[in-house]
Amino acid sequence: MSKRVVIPIGPQHPALKEPGSFIITLEGEKVVGAQVEVGYNHRGIEKACESRTYIQNLYIIERVCGICSHAHSTAYLQAIEELAGVAIPRRAAYIRSIMGELERLHSHLLWLGVAGHEIGFDTLFMYAWRDRELVLDVLAMLGGNRVNYGINTPGGVRRDIDPEHIQKIRDMVDIVEERNKYYINLALGETTLHARLGGVGRLSHEEVIKFGAVGPVARAAGVAFDVRQAEPYAAYDEAQVKVITDDHADVFGRTVVRVLEIMESIRLLRFLLDNLPEGEIITKMPRRIPAGETVSRYEAPRGEDVHYVCANGTDILERIRVRAPTEANWHGMSHMLENDYLADVSIIIAAIDPCYSCTDRSIVIDNRDSGQQTIFDWKQLRQYSIDWYRNRGVDPAKLANRLPRL
């Protein structure tokens, strides 16, 4: 058996925007074992919530994650509104859904950019993030802040949407739709992208169910589950969601699901804006939530977000448990990494990018079966990479420029 190498990656790492640590065991170039270590970001939010009032909790819950802040705050509020027996006004429900879809837009564009960056497609990174700015402008206009919008409040929303805002959202949506057609074209038509992402980080239908993966990871393996459709909240009982699925079950499939979900979000946004009912945006909430417990679910951009709230009748809650979507997806992570190449680790985690480009121009190939060693020079190395891609079904010489120019 050849020698195994253990590579610790993180917590600080060039491509990791968050501290997470991975211990990757390699055999040659193949990952044979992967261990995920999280917890660097543990701030003790659940405990902190047990000593603050319901209103204060809203703001701390919103800061569980800066990308899906609306998801967490809505899930939390749904739980306490259910305990208090308060139904929020229809208009407020619509506004929450509008914010939710805008958040999905910005989050998926963000992911697309990061994924592009991880596979060395920095142009995509820059394009996607430029378009994302348009969505952020709208979010800032509606909520008052670019990241933690703080539009939610117990019993409804804090700010109303004017006709002027609606027009601005429509304009933004038109531009993003146009741009997203390019990304769809890219995801579905670009051969290099398919060759790079196809078959990488597989998690089949059965494995998704076994590991309990959620969101685009699950939907990319053909598991048609979306809380917005399965258990409609906010305005999704009227705004029917078409669940996007794919059967590639790999990173490519997840890309396809996400770009198509952007389209679906745009359709939903138009529907929500067209049918926005008139009326109040907030109802009165009791300061004290009656004792009881409940679970609330929300479809965050990354998957199902579950909040459990237990109230004891005072103005401070007894216990809250937040199960964020990524927490569900970690379980399958080691499985996704195993038997893939080290080069694919980055895109599978979509955040890790070990630096090997700066290694030498000559490489030693250690043939595991014959025990022979060969030294590659630059030319051979190039030929090797061309052959590698030919075997994966891409001929670099014949790559047609199929993308529309911008």
Place this chain on the structure above:
Amino acid sequence: MAKRNIIEKAIDWSRRKSPWIIHFNAGACNGCDIEVVDALTPRYDVERFGMLLKGTPRHADVLVCTGAVTLQTRDRLKRIYEQMPEPKFVLAVGTCACSGGIFEDCYCVSGGMDTVVPVSAYIPGCAARPEAILDAVVKLLTSLEKSQKAIDN
């Protein structure tokens, strides 16, 4: 302080014109990290000021740090800071990094960035806007220039 010779002047000038940064998340909610990355992308484009995001602390001049420092990352943050070559600067991005912010007195949080490493500039805001980050960067560079000029005169 002694006057700088020509080589030192050249080094200082190039450091000012092209500071390399490293980004570390010490327990942020991600909001500020996204805004830091946002500052690198086309609309804000911090590379105009010669800033380049680097992967290793050994190459970096400025540590851009976000988040209330959690107990898990505290030692790592110290180590990263120690690995950076002199002179080094720390930007604390976001209210969390300035003072612990909303996570102050959580049991797993040691507080603002300055409880662990010395901070050169504080950028408040939850999340700090990319404009604010740019502003801090430019202010840091200008103050650097001033202090270098002061040494010579």
